[in-house]
Amino acid sequence: MTELKGWITELKTKKPELSDFITRLEVFISDTGFNIAKFENAVEIGLQKKEEEVRNTFKVNAENKEDNN
Amino acid sequence: MLKIKKITIENFRGLRLPVSVDFVKGSKATSVLIYGRNGTGKSSIVDAWEWLLNFKIENLRREGVSAADFPHKASGGNNSYISVDFQHASINNATTTFNPKKITTPTIAGEYNEFKALSKYPNYLRYTDLNEFICNKQKAERYEYIVKYFGLEKFSLLQDTMQAAINKQTNNLQNLQSAFDASSNTINAITGLTAVDEATVVKFINTIAAKHKIAAITTFKEAETVKTALQKIVQKNPVTKELTEWKAFQVRQNSFYPITTAKANCIALEKLFTDLKQNEESIKHLILSSLYELSIKIIPKLEDKSKCPVCDETFEGDLLKHITAKHTSLSALTKKKTEFEANKSLLEKQFDGISRKIAAIEAESSSVVLAAFQTFFDDLTAINSTLPTLIATLKKQLNDLTTLSISNDIAIGKIDTTISNEAASKKFVADKIAALSKDETTKTLAQDYTNISNIIDNFKSHSINKEKVAYLKNITDNLQIFFNNLTTYIQTEIQNTFTTISADVVDYFNVLENSNPDIKNPALKLLTGKDKAVELEIEFVTEKITPAFKFLSESQVNSFGLAVFLASVKHFNKDFKFFILDDVVNSFDSFKRPRVAKLIASKFSDFQVLMITHDQIFFDTVQRNFPEWQRYKFIAWDYATGPKCKSSKNYLEEIQSYIDDDNPITAGQTLGKYLEWIFGILCENMETPIPYRVENVYTLSDYYNPLAKRFRDKLKLPNSQHKLFGLLDEFETGTIFRNYCVHWKNEANQFTTEEIDTIFKKWIEIEQIIFCTCKSFVHYEKISNIEYVRCDCGTTNLKEQSLYCASP
Numbered sequence: 001m002t003e004l005k006g007w008i009t010e011l012k013t014k015k016p017e018l019s020d021f022i023t024r025l026e027v028f029i030s031d032t033g034f035n036i037a038k039f040e041n042a043v044e045i046g047l048q049k050k051e052e053e054v055r056n057t058f059k060v061n062a063e064n065k066e067d068n069n
Numbered sequence: 070m071l072k073i074k075k076i077t078i079e080n081f082r083g084l085r086l087p088v089s090v091d092f093v094k095g096s097k098a099t100s101v102l103i104y105g106r107n108g109t110g111k112s113s114i115v116d117a118w119e120w121l122l123n124f125k126i127e128n129l130r131r132e133g134v135s136a137a138d139f140p141h142k143a144s145g146g147n148n149s150y151i152s153v154d155f156q157h158a159s160i161n162n163a164t165t166t167f168n169p170k171k172i173t174t175p176t177i178a179g180e181y182n183e184f185k186a187l188s189k190y191p192n193y194l195r196y197t198d199l200n201e202f203i204c205n206k207q208k209a210e211r212y213e214y215i216v217k218y219f220g221l222e223k224f225s226l227l228q229d230t231m232q233a234a235i236n237k238q239t240n241n242l243q244n245l246q247s248a249f250d251a252s253s254n255t256i257n258a259i260t261g262l263t264a265v266d267e268a269t270v271v272k273f274i275n276t277i278a279a280k281h282k283i284a285a286i287t288t289f290k291e292a293e294t295v296k297t298a299l300q301k302i303v304q305k306n307p308v309t310k311e312l313t314e315w316k317a318f319q320v321r322q323n324s325f326y327p328i329t330t331a332k333a334n335c336i337a338l339e340k341l342f343t344d345l346k347q348n349e350e351s352i353k354h355l356i357l358s359s360l361y362e363l364s365i366k367i368i369p370k371l372e373d374k375s376k377c378p379v380c381d382e383t384f385e386g387d388l389l390k391h392i393t394a395k396h397t398s399l400s401a402l403t404k405k406k407t408e409f410e411a412n413k414s415l416l417e418k419q420f421d422g423i424s425r426k427i428a429a430i431e432a433e434s435s436s437v438v439l440a441a442f443q444t445f446f447d448d449l450t451a452i453n454s455t456l457p458t459l460i461a462t463l464k465k466q467l468n469d470l471t472t473l474s475i476s477n478d479i480a481i482g483k484i485d486t487t488i489s490n491e492a493a494s495k496k497f498v499a500d501k502i503a504a505l506s507k508d509e510t511t512k513t514l515a516q517d518y519t520n521i522s523n524i525i526d527n528f529k530s531h532s533i534n535k536e537k538v539a540y541l542k543n544i545t546d547n548l549q550i551f552f553n554n555l556t557t558y559i560q561t562e563i564q565n566t567f568t569t570i571s572a573d574v575v576d577y578f579n580v581l582e583n584s585n586p587d588i589k590n591p592a593l594k595l596l597t598g599k600d601k602a603v604e605l606e607i608e609f610v611t612e613k614i615t616p617a618f619k620f621l622s623e624s625q626v627n628s629f630g631l632a633v634f635l636a637s638v639k640h641f642n643k644d645f646k647f648f649i650l651d652d653v654v655n656s657f658d659s660f661k662r663p664r665v666a667k668l669i670a671s672k673f674s675d676f677q678v679l680m681i682t683h684d685q686i687f688f689d690t691v692q693r694n695f696p697e698w699q700r701y702k703f704i705a706w707d708y709a710t711g712p713k714c715k716s717s718k719n720y721l722e723e724i725q726s727y728i729d730d731d732n733p734i735t736a737g738q739t740l741g742k743y744l745e746w747i748f749g750i751l752c753e754n755m756e757t758p759i760p761y762r763v764e765n766v767y768t769l770s771d772y773y774n775p776l777a778k779r780f781r782d783k784l785k786l787p788n789s790q791h792k793l794f795g796l797l798d799e800f801e802t803g804t805i806f807r808n809y810c811v812h813w814k815n816e817a818n819q820f821t822t823e824e825i826d827t828i829f830k831k832w833i834e835i836e837q838i839i840f841c842t843c844k845s846f847v848h849y850e851k852i853s854n855i856e857y858v859r860c861d862c863g864t865t866n867l868k869e870q871s872l873y874c875a876s877p
Contacts, residue, residue, distance in 0.1 A: 004223045011554055021547040031223050033230035036237070043238065043544060050536045058529060060290050 004031065071187050071645040072098040072156040073677055080144035081120075081151060081167075082113035085711035090114065092677060094699055098156055100678040102695070103714075104688040105703025110712035111681045115193050115651045117151040121165050122188055124175055128197060136172040143709065146172075153184070160184050187645040190220045194634045196652040199627055212603040214630070215593065216559065218637045219566045224559050231552050235545065242541045249534035252527040259524045270528045277517045289528060296521050303518050312505040312515040314435035317522075319498050325430045326491050328423060331484055334416050335476035341409040342473040351402055358403055361396035368392065370658070378655075409467065417463040423484065424456050441501075445494060448487055452480040560595050563603065567593045570636035573672075577632035580668045581661060582625055583861075591617065591629050605629060627656045631665070635673070646676040654687050662687050663844075666694045667861060670844040689746065692719035694844040724829055733822040740829055741769065741813035747846075748772035751839070754848035755779045755858070769810040777801070780867075783849055783858050789873040793838060800831045838872070841865035 008026060012019040028039045072092070079087040088110075090101055105111045119126050120139060129138075140149035149167035162179030198214065216225040253265045260273045267289045274295050275285045283298040303309045364378050368389045377384050377392070384391060427449045433439060439446060459475050475481065506512040567574070571592065578591050590608040594615055605626065607617035614620050621629070631653060638648045654662045662684070669678060678698075682688050692700060700717040707713075718726060720743045727736030745767075752759055752772055757779040760771060777797050784791045800806055804827045809820065839847045841860035847867055850857050858867040 004227065007224070007558060011551070015550070015554070018547060018550060022551065025548075025551065029227060031226075033223075033226040034234055036230055036234045039234055040237065043241075043541070046540060046544075047537050050540050051533050054533045054536050055529075057532075058290050060293070 004029070070157075071160060071184070071647075073647060074098065074154040074156050076114070076118075076679075077152045077154075078114060078117045078150070080141040080147070080149035081117045081139060082141065083110035083706060083711060084113045084117070085141045085143060085709065088114070088712060088714065090679070090701065091699055093156075094697060097697075098677060099697055099699055100676075100680065100695065101699045101701065102688065102691050103679070103681045103701045103703060104685070104717065105681075105683060105712065105714075107683055109703035109706045111683070111703055112195070112651055114679070115195060115649055115681065118193055118649060119191075120175070121151045121153070121163065122185070122191070122193075124165070124173065128195070139172075140167045141711070145169075152179075155184070160187075184645075188642060190637055190641040191217055191222075192638050192642055192645070192647055193649040194218075194631070194651065194653055196655050199630050199634075199653055199656050211605070215563060215603050215633070218634050219563055220637070220641060221559055221562055224555065224562075228552070228555055228559060231548070231555070235548050235552060238541060238545050238548070242538065242545055245534050245538050245541060249531060249538055252531040252534065255527045256524060256531060259520050259527075265528075265531060267528075270524060273524060274521060277521055280517065281514075292521075292525050292528075296518075296525060299514075299518050299521055303514060306511060306514065308505055308508065309511045309514045309518070311437050312502065312511060313518050313522075314437055315498055315501045315505065316515060316519050318433060318435060318438045319502060321430050321433060322495060322498055325426050326495070328426065328484065328488050328491075329419070330488055331416065331419055331423075332476055332481050334412065334419065335481055338409065338412045338416060339473050339476055341405060341412065342467075342470070345402075345405060345409055345467060348402055351399065354399060358396065358399040361392050361399065364392050365389065365396060406467065413463050417460055420456055420460050420463070424453070424460070427453055427456075441497070442494070445487070445490070448483045452483045452487075455480045563593065564595060566637070570633075570640050573636035573639060574629075574632045577635055577668055577672065578628055580671065581628035581632065581657075581664050583664070588620065588625065591632070624656075624658050624661065628661075635668070639673070639676075646673075647678070648676065649679040649681070651681045652683060654682060654684060659686070663690050663694075666691050667844045670694060670842070671862065689720065692717075693721075696721065721833070724825075728822055728826050728829065731822050733820050733825050736822065736825045736829075737809070737813050737820050740825060740832075741809075744769055744832065745772070747836075748776060751846055752776050752779075754846050755783070756849050769813065770807075773806075773810065779849075780858075783856060784867055786873060788876050790876045791867070792872045792874070793835070793867065796831070796835045796838070800828075800835060804828045804831055806831075839865070839867070 008022060008029070012022050015022075028035045028042070074091075074093050076090045076092070077087055078084050090103070092098055092101055103111055103114070116126050116129065116139075125136065126134070126139070137146070140146045146167055146169040150164055152162060152164040154162050160180040160183050163181045163184035164178040165175040165181070166178070168174060168176050213225065216222055256265050256270065257263060260269055262269055262273075271286060271289055271292070274292050277283075277299070278285055278295045281299055281302055283295050286292060286295060303313060367378050368374055371378070375383050375385070375388050377388060431446070431449060431453075433446075455478055459478060459480060462470070462473070462475065506515070575590060579589075582588065587610050588607055592606045594604050594606045604615050605617035605621070606613055606615045607621055608614070609620045617626065617629075635648070639646075650665075654665050657665065666687075669676070669680075680691060680698075682691070691698070696719055700719065701714050702717040703712045703714045705713045720739065724736050724739050724743065727733075727739060748769065749772060751757070752775070755776060757775050759767075759775045762771065780793055780797065784793060805820070805824050806828050809824070809828060812820075841847075841862060841864050843860055843862035843864065845861040847858050847860050847865055850859075856868075859865060
């Protein structure tokens with residue numbers, strides 16, 4: 001019988017295209033299951049970051065500032 | 070091989086003073102049998118064992134019991150522990166001690182991790198676990214049982230929690246997609262075009278800019294310059310300015326309404342609350358509802374229908390009727406409580422929704438609008454001042470609420486006032502807009518400004534949500550792939566594990582259910598296309614039947630569940646051969662209970678077992694079958710000290726002890742009870758006809774005489790004398806057995822210690838040739854016209870030629 005961590009490592013090898021995603025997912029996985037609250041918080045931060053990125057593109061001087069820098 | 074020497078538990082659940090369970094007898098590691106009535110603290114031992122392995126107690130968690138409640142209340146959380154001493158080359162002890170500073174993580178000591186590595190699979194089974202396997206007709210719940218005993222609990226837990234996360238994020242994704250679609254549709258409606266991209270939006274803005282002689286733009290990020298320029302033109306025209314403000318408010322107003330009244334829901338909730346509070350004492354017993362429900366199923370199948378399966382007490386009267394009445398009463402209360410909780414939740418959501426709507430419309434900044442709608446906004450402020458308190462009240466549990474009075478709150482009245490003003494206020498705004506729109510130039514300017522504002526806001530929202538949707542879709546897609554792989558792994562493991570242990574499961578099932586040749590080959594079948602569904606399959610005559618419940622009785626499914634547990638422990642805890650059975654035999658019909666003992670004797674002789682029971686007959690059976698086991702009796706329990714327990718002798722040891730103490734009366738009476746029990750088993754095994762007594766009172770002779778005759782009839786051979794006949798003759802004539810049979814219950818008759826000792830010794834000699842190491846007495850059977858008198862495994866065969874000698 002494989003332990004949970006061992007199975008996750010095996011899956012990374014079996015699905016290399018998912019490897020990076022699984023590595024990021026691992027911080028939410030423990031013997032007590034999937035930490036939904038922590039995961040949701042991380043997703044929320046990711047969504048806020050996306051919004052921030054798009055909002056920056058709306059700023060008139062965003063490009064100019066970047067050019068100056 | 071890891072062997073247990075001793076388990077010591079102190080200050081845990083119902084155990085206060087240290088309770089030591091010794092697994093060594095003489096110098097040999099052995100098993101332990103514990104007997105005690107319900108409520109004497111036996112099950113605290115299993116709870117402590119589960120806590121030792123998992124740091125949690127699953128069935129208590131489901132009942133809402135926190136880890137903080139694990140230590141005995143009087144201990145204050147101090148010195149609460151389970152400690153296990155082992156016989157092993159490198160593992161001497163494993164201990165977990167409750168940690169008051171971190172209640173979910175006990176302190177470990179000894180060679181805990183090494184011990185844990187040898188205990189991968191759950192090695193404890195409670196009556197309730199088995200009962201869930203039988204009574205839960207839901208496939209998913211049976212699946213939980215299977216994954217637990219196949220050591221896949223952590224995988225299943227991940228599957229459960231991850232499924233919840235996927236569901237939530239999928240819902241989140243749908244909401245983002247809807248917001249994205251809504252902004253796309255609004256842009257389409259404004260431009261009149263189907264494309265939604267920067268070029269289309271910029272082109273539309275430039276069309277308006279040109280109309281008002283504002284410089285054209287090349288990218289969307291410059292759009293605000295057009296809006297600002299147009300705003301300046303609008304500001305110069307007060308009518309247009311006011312018109313745009315009313316139009317903007319109209320959009321907010323249309324989002325604010327409709328609102329539904331909360332008054333009726335509040336009154337209904339208060340009524341339910343009053344009813345429930347009047348039954349507060351009964352509510353405390355709601356937890357018993359499921360037990361009563363189970364009892365209603367079980368009582369008709371019990372031999373003693375007056376003994377309550379919930380409290381183990383004898384009930385004078387119709388127990389089933391009594392339990393049914395209790396259950397009906399609690400069911401009505403359960404229904405009312407469920408309705409209360411549902412209504413409470415609904416009202417909480419309604420208040421949340423109103424609160425959000427108020428926050429959106431209160432963002433209004435137009436002085437014209439604020440002045441015209443001052444009363445409306447004052448009402449909203451009043452509602453908002455008490456709504457959070459009402460929401461907090463609704464979040465409380467029923468037990469924590471002493472009163473509930475929300476229908477008369479100022480907010481509820483103001484909400485109704487706001488609702489009743491909807492039509493009038495909407496008309497007011499529409500009339501204002503109509504009045505201000507009479508001049509075509511003003512109207513066009515206001516419309517252009519509104520369009521510019523809306524298209525900018527919606528394109529921003531569109532662009533943000535497009536990125537968010539892409540981001541979240543990538544996560545949910547990958548999460549789903551991960552989840553699918555996890556599900557496939559669990560299902561494959563279940564199937565592989567079952568394939569590995571299936572031979573043993575069938576074997577054990579057959580020991581427990583040896584009477585029906587038409588039911589065979591129990592198997593597990595995974596339902597394809599479902600994440601968490603497993604069904605039992607059975608071969609009935611020649612046909613495979615799924616679900617097996619169609620043909621298996623509950624008792625047979627029970628045997629299946631126990632067989633799965635035992636086969637799993639045997640296969641997967643190879644270096645730690647130990648398991649606990651807590652009242653498991655209670656799930657079996659009484660005639661099947663000895664088979665559990667036989668199964669352990671025949672298949673698990675190299676295992677240490679901790680057998681816990683509150684069934685006196687089963688305790689006697691196991692005592693008899695396993696004289697080498699340690700035995701304890703939990704005779705009482707009190708809060709201050711915990712269980713009162715003492716070592717227990719089996720019948721034979723007890724009789725010998727009374728003989729040694731020169732106590733012939735008690736020795737004789739104990740021997741009488743023992744012989745009565747054994748003669749009963751033998752009469753049944755030998756299919757012995759016994760005389761019917763209408764008063765249902767039988768003497769030992771009533772059993773013994775027909776039994777001895779039956780043995781003689783079935784074992785007689787011409788010119789030969791069976792060894793048993795000689796022993797029976799000596800038993801009957803060489804002792805005062807005949808006289809004893811009549812008078813053993815009468816204390817006035819004084820038998821001597823020597824007389825009782827002679828009867829006892831002679832009977833033990835007889836037992837030695839009719840009782841096998843497979844823990845069964847011989848029985849009579851006739852197969853293809855050949856008669857057998859042999860034990861269950863066939864090793865003890867009384868028809869064997871070596872047991873005969875020539876007649877004198």
